[in-house]
Amino acid sequence: MKQITIVVATLAAFSTLPVTALAQSKPGMSAPQGKTTATIELRVCNRSGRNASVAVSYVEVGTGRFVNRGWYEVAAGVCSNLVSTDNANFYFYGDTLDGSGRRWSGAHNLCVEYPGPYAFYSNGETECRTGQELRGFVPAHSDETGTYTWNLDP
Numbered sequence: 001m002k003q004i005t006i007v008v009a010t011l012a013a014f015s016t017l018p019v020t021a022l023a024q025s026k027p028g029m030s031a032p033q034g035k036t037t038a039t040i041e042l043r044v045c046n047r048s049g050r051n052a053s054v055a056v057s058y059v060e061v062g063t064g065r066f067v068n069r070g071w072y073e074v075a076a077g078v079c080s081n082l083v084s085t086d087n088a089n090f091y092f093y094g095d096t097l098d099g100s101g102r103r104w105s106g107a108h109n110l111c112v113e114y115p116g117p118y119a120f121y122s123n124g125e126t127e128c129r130t131g132q133e134l135r136g137f138v139p140a141h142s143d144e145t146g147t148y149t150w151n152l153d154p
């Protein structure tokens with residue numbers, strides 16, 4: 001009976017944490033004590049044949065907070081390292097720069113600002129401030145440290 005009480009008390013303690021905090025954590029991402037933090041380099045390779053502009057939502061190394069940042073121009077045929085994170089979950093969105101209307105989007109809605117550049121902390125809300133627009137970001141996850149590559153395909 002005591003084990004059940006401890007489990008219930010533990011679950012009750014975690015129920016006050018924001019859901020996103022649990023979803024955004026990644027076991028094993030921390031480096032051994034005294035070492036630098038293990039990170040993931042977020043890279044975009046533009047294989048679309050069109051110049052593109054990319055926005056990313058990620059946790060800045062050492063902060064524990066998501067930041068939405070854009071616009072990173074990635075020329076056709078080029079791979080660019082954008083940012084580093086110490087969190088396994090991150091999000092990407094891309095637009096072409098040629099007026100074709102081509103987008104690389106997903107189902108995770110976040111706010112962006114045009115024309116940019118921009119950077120602001122995100123709390124996951126889908127109500128944008130004045131001057132911002134809602135866009136569907138592509139959710140991504142990495143089980144490994146090192147480089148994670150998001151490809152912009154035609």
